[in-house]
Amino acid sequence: MASLNVGNLGEYLREQRRNAQLSLRQLADAAGVSNPYLSQIERGLRKPSAEVLQQVAKALRISAETLYVRAGILDAERDREEIETRAVILADPTLNERQKQVLLQIYESFRKENGFEVVIGESAGGDADSKADSKADSKADSKEDVEADANEDVGPGPRTADGSDAGPRQAGR
Numbered sequence: 001m002a003s004l005n006v007g008n009l010g011e012y013l014r015e016q017r018r019n020a021q022l023s024l025r026q027l028a029d030a031a032g033v034s035n036p037y038l039s040q041i042e043r044g045l046r047k048p049s050a051e052v053l054q055q056v057a058k059a060l061r062i063s064a065e066t067l068y069v070r071a072g073i074l075d076a077e078r079d080r081e082e083i084e085t086r087a088v089i090l091a092d093p094t095l096n097e098r099q100k101q102v103l104l105q106i107y108e109s110f111r112k113e114n115g116f117e118v119v120i121g122e123s124a125g126g127d128a129d130s131k132a133d134s135k136a137d138s139k140a141d142s143k144e145d146v147e148a149d150a151n152e153d154v155g156p157g158p159r160t161a162d163g164s165d166a167g168p169r170q171a172g173r
Contacts (some may be wrong), residue, residue: 009070010042016060017042030059047071054090082111 057064
């Protein structure tokens, strides 16, 4: 297997693991990844996803952003806010994993729609991205529909004492 350009990441992970006095197996268990997979990351043979890096960083009690930079996922100063937003979503104990992934996919689609490059999260695969885009589009359309409906007439309004219309009723009134 050819070595990818993640040797720097692997060396850094090994150094951090040793500083934390953890065996490869202990770190793999704490991060929720397999022992062989973590070994391949350390040897520069595999490029982990942002989610795996987040789990490893949490297990090592180090900054996930540092790992993103070393993995080449993030430029050192670029997209700090995006990373922080992702970290908050991933760390939220009130959301289950499916909810976190859907929320991240919607966040990515809004960033794309607004002209910002999505740096992380492309490991989910093309189908997941296109599903996220269509979900986000339908959610955005639904929001626009709701806003349009709120500004339109919503049917007959109040009646006068003689039974005639007093005028159209507006939503929110």
